Amino acid sequence: MLKQETLSKNQQIVLDFIEKVNEPIKAYSILHNVQKKGIKAPLQVYRALDKLVEIGKIHKIESRNAFVACKNSNCQISKATAFSICESCEEVSEISDSKLSKYLKNFQDKAGMKFNKYNLEFFGLCKKCSIK
Amino acid sequence: MLKQETLSKNQQIVLDFIEKVNEPIKAYSILHNVQKKGIKAPLQVYRALDKLVEIGKIHKIESRNAFVACKNSNCQISKATAFSICESCEEVSEISDSKLSKYLKNFQDKAGMKFNKYNLEFFGLCKKCSIK
DNA sequence: TACACAATGTTATATTATAACAATTAACAC
DNA sequence: GTGTTAATTGTTATAATATAACATTGTGTA
Ligand SMILES: [Zn+2]
Ligand SMILES: [Zn+2]
Ligand SMILES: [Zn+2]
Ligand SMILES: [Zn+2]
Numbered sequence: 001m002l003k004q005e006t007l008s009k010n011q012q013i014v015l016d017f018i019e020k021v022n023e024p025i026k027a028y029s030i031l032h033n034v035q036k037k038g039i040k041a042p043l044q045v046y047r048a049l050d051k052l053v054e055i056g057k058i059h060k061i062e063s064r065n066a067f068v069a070c071k072n073s074n075c076q077i078s079k080a081t082a083f084s085i086c087e088s089c090e091e092v093s094e095i096s097d098s099k100l101s102k103y104l105k106n107f108q109d110k111a112g113m114k115f116n117k118y119n120l121e122f123f124g125l126c127k128k129c130s131i132k
Numbered sequence: 133m134l135k136q137e138t139l140s141k142n143q144q145i146v147l148d149f150i151e152k153v154n155e156p157i158k159a160y161s162i163l164h165n166v167q168k169k170g171i172k173a174p175l176q177v178y179r180a181l182d183k184l185v186e187i188g189k190i191h192k193i194e195s196r197n198a199f200v201a202c203k204n205s206n207c208q209i210s211k212a213t214a215f216s217i218c219e220s221c222e223e224v225s226e227i228s229d230s231k232l233s234k235y236l237k238n239f240q241d242k243a244g245m246k247f248n249k250y251n252l253e254f255f256g257l258c259k260k261c262s263i264k
Numbered sequence: 265t266a267c268a269c270a271a272t273g274t275t276a277t278a279t280t281a282t283a284a285c286a287a288t289t290a291a292c293a294c
Numbered sequence: 295g296t297g298t299t300a301a302t303t304g305t306t307a308t309a310a311t312a313t314a315a316c317a318t319t320g321t322g323t324a
Contacts, residue, residue: 008302062194084245095241109227113216115256124247140271
């Protein structure tokens, strides 16, 4: 079978919603918001999320247990992700910095482990929150 | 009051156990293992974990919801952490690489956000698992 | 002593995520 | 089209992770 090109019904419903809100959102919040579309159970959401993460349409913000749409066409299928997170307002942005991603992709640890994936989360205060 | 120098009873019990197992361990697994020491409830474990993370004695592996003792005396109180994670055997090592930490500490994102903390998780196969 | 704050103990509950199994749908080979 | 396989869905129940709320006790300091 060829690699799936179109999303399934539930996957599309979940993705549409995540793209619409345009900020990190939690699984059960997604569930509440797509129940009118016929998605009734957590598993239906989590299965869609798993697939969407796998194909790189969304990312999971691990420290927040939240999901956000990918804004970065050249982030290779979720294998190299970086985010900035404001600890005050919880605003999250995906970092797209070719120098950073190049540096991390080529990073070699001392144990000689070969990496195929990384996730980096920066924390601080966004500009808005710094002023306050 | 001066900054705490000695750990409290529960904090010490939890830290002792985490250091003994010497690999990432989950909160409820800690709970089961320290019940003989008098810790009975999840909150007692989570409160100790919170404090130990705060003072840098342990770190949370966000992608695994697990906690591991710090092996790295110069990781500044949990504000700059990096790990390698084997996706096959789940072995986790704390990366101590001064070049990497320097690079990340000085990283400036395009939005001009000032970071005070980061967490980086690399995924791949450890040497042992690569051979198989 | 009196105060402030950290830590504890305890019960209940909230939040996040998966197990298990049956049924349906989509893609492919022939 | 038929049979085959894999992906997706639907559904109920439950597991795993984490916090709320409140009363109490301990500890350092003035
Ligand atoms: Zn992305
Ligand atoms: Zn902010
Ligand atoms: Zn450390
Ligand atoms: Zn391994």
